Amino acid sequence: MTQLSQDPTAPGFVQDPYPFYARACAAGPLVRWEEYGAIAATTAEAVTAILKDRRFGREAPPFEVPGHLGAFYGVEAHSLLELDPPRHTRLRGLILRAFTTARVEALRPALEATAHELIDAFPAGPFDLLPAFGAPLPVLTIARLLGFDDAVAPDLLAWSNAMVRMYQPARSRADEEAANAAAGAFSAFIRSEIASRRGKTGDDLLSALIAAHDEADRLTEPELISTVILLLNAGHEATVHTIGNGVKTLLETGSAAHRPVPVEEILRFDPPLHVFARWAREEVTVFGHTFAPGDRVDCLLASAGRDPAMVPDPNRFDPGRAAKHASFGGGLHFCVGAPLARLELEIALTALLDRCPGLRLTEPPVYADVYHFHGLERLMVEV
Template sequence: MKLDKAARRLSLDPRDPVFYADPYRAYARLHAEAPAVLWEEYGHPVFLAHADVNRLLRDKRFGREILHVATREELGLPEPAAHTPRFDAIDAHSMLEREPPVHTRLRTLVNRAFVSRRVEALRPAIADLAHALVDGFPSGAPFDLLAAYATPIPVRVIARMLGVPEAEAPRLLDWSHRMVAMYAFGRTREVEEDADAAAGAFADFVRGHVAQRRGHPGDDLLSVLVAAEEEGARLSEDELVSTAILLLNAGHEATVHALGNAVRTILETCGATGVDPRALFRDAATTERTVEECLRFDPPLHMFTRYALTDVEESGFSLRKGERIGLVLGATGRDPRANRDPDRFDPDREAPAHTAFGAGIHFCIGAPLARLEMQVALPILFERCPNLALAERPRVRDAYHFHGLETLMVRT
């Protein structure tokens, strides 16, 4: 890590194992010396302070897309790559990548599936699934908790919400992992072609289920989206497919890592202090506080970008229309100006400040579901497995943007 404090320039390879294994040491120095800095490897300014990130996520001078206010020619952007047309087609219609009024229309349609009463109604099913998974844990030998517990819960729940067979979970996971690799720093041509192939297969899968719903609608989100598409003007089939894929991807990818990171944090902290992890989940209030502290302390999503929608001055940086900024969501919870003693995991912390789910119009639509899954799955895990312990040092994935573990080997 090379930091020129005076020039506010940072050189730090996001794929350096020392960094992505524990980015919080770098964040601590940047919070102290340069919480807004030009990160040379990314080629744009990044912001780490909680106040700045929270503000910029809501700032209408910045957005997730740019071609609604400028042409490629005007911005000097190249044409889309010829080898990723299927991935780009899905990305182009994704709610996550659109700004109002398109974003508003898409989010309004999807939001009905994530209202609090519908999410809360999933609590018994999540609990049943968690208990069934614990029942299947191997005895007497170490096993990977990510594969055995943290992954199946969110992927099966979001598949159930959408009306996709839970038995398809392995294929959904494979397609999702290959597509998400497109957001990694320093991706290769091979990664891009593989992501495009996965996007094509995923889209064909969704279109097949859409065709089934046209004649046989059910009580699921895919049927709701099909009905909206058939009403005309509200949702095109391309938007329907992109929305379903976004929800399947986002509905599990971050939560898998949020659960894995939380278990690792709790086991390491309680192992060092001698506290029984079950004490962190005594009742609903302590469970909610513990989950929020886990999300603050080691969140799954670390970098989110925005385009400048006009020429703008921000925090001493002169940005031209179309240039990007990076908002380091993973750093805001460790900001000492937002949280006292931020590098200490404190389950009793009142209202920990973080941006794990973003903010503004792109605030994670699935946040209530992710919180519920953690609030149900973590207490059941530690109640059913009071002797749960790490079997080896957890290995962090080489994927800075999605901060999570490769494996979480434990024994019961």
């Protein structure tokens, strides 16, 4: 098996990781990524197979939780994203019972109105599209979906930003302490919301989740808190990055006028999440390598999207392509929020590009050092 070295915080990689993925993909379906200390699945075939293989799971081997991270890992311990069957099966079923297609589709009018309100407030002259449009749209959407007042959106955004720093290889002790404090504050806020709504009827998602909590087969309060935090953190972070990456790509490739907006090709070409880890639940041999129980494999979602075996001319953005990708994961952990993400991206990008046909970049976009996420630090534009 080929061993490859690539610092995920190196400036060249941060701005363009795709040459490394091409090298990794060409080296074989599995490679050893030295800096990550694990084997990485690189090809579309390998990534898809491992994501769907139930001999691999999300539950990491037991470890001692550091004292300064008790609140953060207290949330993680009940997160759908970090669990395997049978608990994952039960929890996902309860969440899907509340997070219905009808509830997501019912957000369309409010999403469209929010997008146009944000566009109406664009300043004259160059401005950063991310804080003006990319960041507020998804956090307001999820807040309204859960039935929270718009006024709490800045707190939700701050807590989310602090917590997701934990998933980055370059995090510091200060990042960890901020994430732990955010987890504690976020949990306390949701706990108070649950207490204020119990016994009341409501059409929002939190009320629906509370109703599931109160039935015989129910979400416990810690599970409910972790679920709400996951919906905000995963949904917001990924959507912000996809809006930014998508606008950048559409403008740079001259594809802004294409309709419908090519959401799936955007997700294939420059997705928001690049790595998703799995752990072997038993001894398992795949693609010529035997994993022992507890061994980790990192599925390189973005590498799979650029695999020439799956997509012809993969480094070319083609808005007319019927794109295939693994950007929402796969198998048991396929993203529960995928329908909402697709709706948000369709509405946000269509509204933005229809309302601002002269939208242009005013300086080269800069990616942030936030791997294993992949998103812009700023996106300076002018309408």
